[in-house]
Amino acid sequence: MAGLAGVIGPAFGYMPALGGTEVTLAPWRALLAWPGLSGAIWLSVFSGLLATCISLGLTLLIVAAWQGTRSFTWITRALAPLLSLPHAAAAFGLAFLIAPSGWVARGLSPWATGWDRPPDLLIVNDPWGLALVAGLVVKEVPFLLLMTLAALPQADSLRSQMVARALGYGRVTGWLKAVAPRVYAQIRLPVYAVLAYSMSVVDVALILGPTRPPTLAVQILDWMTHPDLGLRFQAAAGALLQLALVMGALALWRLAEVLVARRGVAWAASGGRGVALDTALRPLGAMGALGIGLAVGLGLAGLLVWSFAGLWRFPALLPDIWTLRNWGGQSDNLRRIAAETGIIALGATFIALCLSIAALQAQNTARISGIGLIYLPLIVPQIAFLPGLATFALVLGADGTRLAVMAVHLVFVLPYVYLSLADPWRAWDARAGLAAASLGARPARVLWAVRLPMLGRAILIAAAVGFATSVAQYLPTLLIGAGRVSTVTTEAVALASSGNRRLIGVWAVVQMALPMAVFALCLAVPALLFRNRRGMQIA
Amino acid sequence: MSLRLDTLRISHQGAVMVALNLDVAAGEVLTIMGPSGCGKSTLLAALIGALPPAFTATGKVFLEGREITHLPTHARKLGILFQDDILFPHLSVAGNLGFGLPKAAPNRDAAIAQALVEAGLDGMGPRDPATLSGGQRARVGLMRTLLSAPRALLLDEPFAKLDADLRVQMREFVFSAARTRGLPVILVTHDREDARAAGGRVLGVTGTALEV
Numbered sequence: 136m137a138g139l140a141g142v143i144g145p146a147f148g149y150m151p152a153l154g155g156t157e158v159t160l161a162p163w164r165a166l167l168a169w170p171g172l173s174g175a176i177w178l179s180v181f182s183g184l185l186a187t188c189i190s191l192g193l194t195l196l197i198v199a200a201w202q203g204t205r206s207f208t209w210i211t212r213a214l215a216p217l218l219s220l221p222h223a224a225a226a227f228g229l230a231f232l233i234a235p236s237g238w239v240a241r242g243l244s245p246w247a248t249g250w251d252r253p254p255d256l257l258i259v260n261d262p263w264g265l266a267l268v269a270g271l272v273v274k275e276v277p278f279l280l281l282m283t284l285a286a287l288p289q290a291d292s293l294r295s296q297m298v299a300r301a302l303g304y305g306r307v308t309g310w311l312k313a314v315a316p317r318v319y320a321q322i323r324l325p326v327y328a329v330l331a332y333s334m335s336v337v338d339v340a341l342i343l344g345p346t347r348p349p350t351l352a353v354q355i356l357d358w359m360t361h362p363d364l365g366l367r368f369q370a371a372a373g374a375l376l377q378l379a380l381v382m383g384a385l386a387l388w389r390l391a392e393v394l395v396a397r398r399g400v401a402w403a404a405s406g407g408r409g410v411a412l413d414t415a416l417r418p419l420g421a422m423g424a425l426g427i428g429l430a431v432g433l434g435l436a437g438l439l440v441w442s443f444a445g446l447w448r449f450p451a452l453l454p455d456i457w458t459l460r461n462w463g464g465q466s467d468n469l470r471r472i473a474a475e476t477g478i479i480a481l482g483a484t485f486i487a488l489c490l491s492i493a494a495l496q497a498q499n500t501a502r503i504s505g506i507g508l509i510y511l512p513l514i515v516p517q518i519a520f521l522p523g524l525a526t527f528a529l530v531l532g533a534d535g536t537r538l539a540v541m542a543v544h545l546v547f548v549l550p551y552v553y554l555s556l557a558d559p560w561r562a563w564d565a566r567a568g569l570a571a572a573s574l575g576a577r578p579a580r581v582l583w584a585v586r587l588p589m590l591g592r593a594i595l596i597a598a599a600v601g602f603a604t605s606v607a608q609y610l611p612t613l614l615i616g617a618g619r620v621s622t623v624t625t626e627a628v629a630l631a632s633s634g635n636r637r638l639i640g641v642w643a644v645v646q647m648a649l650p651m652a653v654f655a656l657c658l659a660v661p662a663l664l665f666r667n668r669r670g671m672q673i674a
Numbered sequence: 675m676s677l678r679l680d681t682l683r684i685s686h687q688g689a690v691m692v693a694l695n696l697d698v699a700a701g702e703v704l705t706i707m708g709p710s711g712c713g714k715s716t717l718l719a720a721l722i723g724a725l726p727p728a729f730t731a732t733g734k735v736f737l738e739g740r741e742i743t744h745l746p747t748h749a750r751k752l753g754i755l756f757q758d759d760i761l762f763p764h765l766s767v768a769g770n771l772g773f774g775l776p777k778a779a780p781n782r783d784a785a786i787a788q789a790l791v792e793a794g795l796d797g798m799g800p801r802d803p804a805t806l807s808g809g810q811r812a813r814v815g816l817m818r819t820l821l822s823a824p825r826a827l828l829l830d831e832p833f834a835k836l837d838a839d840l841r842v843q844m845r846e847f848v849f850s851a852a853r854t855r856g857l858p859v860i861l862v863t864h865d866r867e868d869a870r871a872a873g874g875r876v877l878g879v880t881g882t883a884l885e886v
Contacts, residue, residue, distance in 0.1 A: 564760070566756055566758070566760050567760055567762065569722065569724055569747065569754070570754070570756070570760040571762075571773070572722075572724075572746075572747035572748045573722055573747055573748075573750070573752060573753060573754045573819070573822075573824075574748075574753070574773060574774045574818065574819065574822040575748050575749075575751070575774075575776065575822050576748055576773070577746075577748050578746075578748070581748075584773070585762060588762075588764040589762065589763065589764055591764070665764060667766075667802050668763055668764055668802050668804065669763075669802055669804035669805060670761075670763025670764075670802070670803065670804035671763050671764055
């Protein structure tokens with residue numbers, strides 16, 4: 136909220152710290168005068184909507200075509216770890232894979248393409264933003280898939296699907312007609328978050344998106360960080376425009392939902408079985424899932440290889456010379472910034488866990504109103520309110536401190552930690568608490584000696600999610616850190632335009648390894664601690 | 675030593691479900707019988723101070739002459755056994771028993787070992803409760819409750835999920851343990867066999883005497 140207020144003032148020329156004491160429309164005139172504006176707006180809307188449509192469509196297709204089969208378990212197991220991967224690392228991986236000098240081009244050269252040197256093609260940063268869309272899809276499908284998985288039991292999906300199949304429906308058609316409406320109602324909020332995020336993302340757009348013009352969000356950041364402080368007014372106006380665009384797109388999406396629902400009801404009642412569709416759609420879903428897994432897997436492998444590459448001639452599939460020099464040259468810097476990243480992430484995660492547990496515990500006895508507000512940062516685009524927060528931090532003199540960065544990370548870590556802890560917390564058998572209390576345990580002892588240990592696994596997973604969320608934050612770190620606090624993510628993204636693949640490889644590998652290591656640790660600790668407790672294993 | 679329900683009434687949306695006015699003497703087993711949904715379990719929830727918010731209760735509860743109506747659950751000294759054993763999955767068998775035993779109890783290890791012997795589980799203290807049989811788990815649950823030194827015992831259909839043979843053994847085990855310690859017991863059940871084995875008065879939730 137404070138962030139939004141901090142944007143509205145400067146957008147109308149009011150910012151005493153920079154000499155803007157009058158309310159004027161000048162920032163808006165300057166914004167409208169920027170020749171790239173219409174292109175940037177179009178790009179943001181187009182890439183955001185397209186990425187959301189593809190992500191949602193592919194997610195529903197995968198579930199519809201494969202739910203209840205062994206392949207489905209396999210698909211979800213393969214895609215789930217991608218959730219902990221920072222967007223920027225996935226984007227770098229994809230960029231390295233599809234770039235003219237990437238493995239795709241190398242694999243096809245020279246036998247299929249005839250290239251003996253990297254072609255001069257604009258695959259990454261293409262003017263249509265298609266690489267950007269691809270980068271968003273590979274990260275959003277795993278997210279939506281996990282959200283859908285959580286919604287399936289409540290939608291009574293397996294039995295509904297069985298009934299539809301028994302009535303002679305094909306897998307995909309039966310699922311879409313019988314289960315999809317209930318599932319969609321449950322995943323609506325995550326879908327909105329994906330749309331808002333895709334339209335306003337900065338780090339992925341910096342790595343994969345077009346440059347002339349860039350998306351609106353990237354341009355706003357450019358103005359925000361420009362040495363000419365006068366451009367801050369224009370940036371604030373742009374941030375408000377971005378907010379309006381996202382709100383408009385959300386309204387449009389809502390309208391489309393109504394129309395699709397209306398047509399869908401008629402379609403569901405029309406009796407078409409769609410059995411033949413399965414032969415085409417089932418492989419399509421599987422290929423989509425496989426494609427994402429391969430793209431990210433190979434992309435990450437590519438990052439790793441580049442980080443150890445010396446001389447690497449085109450079109451050789453592996454470097455001619457392997458070296459540790461890329462790592463050695465960075466080691467001091469790496470150690471310092473990785474430690475900074477870890478401290479910030481641990482701090483934000485710890486506070487988020489304490490707040491979440493306190494809030495959930497308080498809900499045992501009372502309803503807390505306004506708890507939904509913590510989800511707001513997932514819907515409101517970062518670029519729309521972070522500049523305002525940065526201004527506040529500047530005025531308070533808190534910008535560029537580790538504590539301020541931790542605090543702004545908390546804004547994004549808290550909703551994810553709360554989200555992943557709330558369901559297991561509520562699913563806990565309250566009779567265990569009653570049994571403990573009837574044995575004479577006070578409420579505090581019930582919490583510490585019974586509830587928290589029994590939920591230990593869920594708490595550690597929530598912590599890992601929080602840690603990964605913090606590590607992945609680019610814009611908050613950049614704007615609040617004001618160049619004095621940096622994390623592996625800001626370092627890696629800052630290298631994006633340098634084109635130094637070896638250096639990017641090093642930083643991106645660290646960026647993906649940090650959250651993965653924490654995830655592995657958080658899975659290993661309870662597995663080790665409770666290795667002799669069958670009742671604590673995943674059911 | 676006795677448990678006294680003084681004009682206890684539990685209502686749901688204005689309708690009275692449970693109305694009881696009675697004493698349970700030390701060593702006596704009182705059975706409350708009725709079909710599911712009649713309010714039997716709600717009665718026990720009210721007695722231990724965990725009545726769901728949708729219900730309201732009036733009246734008083736006395737344990738050994740002391741009013742406990744407004745005490746929090748942990749201070750009531752009422753032991754309860756549910757249909758499931760609710761052993762804590764993160765603790766060993768001995769850990770579960772230790773959870774029940776008051777911290778200040780002398781010779782804790784000896785008391786736990788003694789309880790294991792009494793339950794026929796000698797030497798099984800370090801075991802994972804999930805690896806025990808249903809009957810063994812039920813006995814651990816009972817011993818855990820008894821170790822907490824309750825002054826009365828509440829049984830919420832604790833035999834319903836056991837096999838027929840086991841059920842007979844477990845009834846005998848629970849009732850004799852309660853008698854030896856002189857505990858007043860309230861058993862709620864829908865199973866006539868339970869009521870017969872208890873051998874005491876059998877009432878409905880509104881206090882009418884039932885024949886079994």
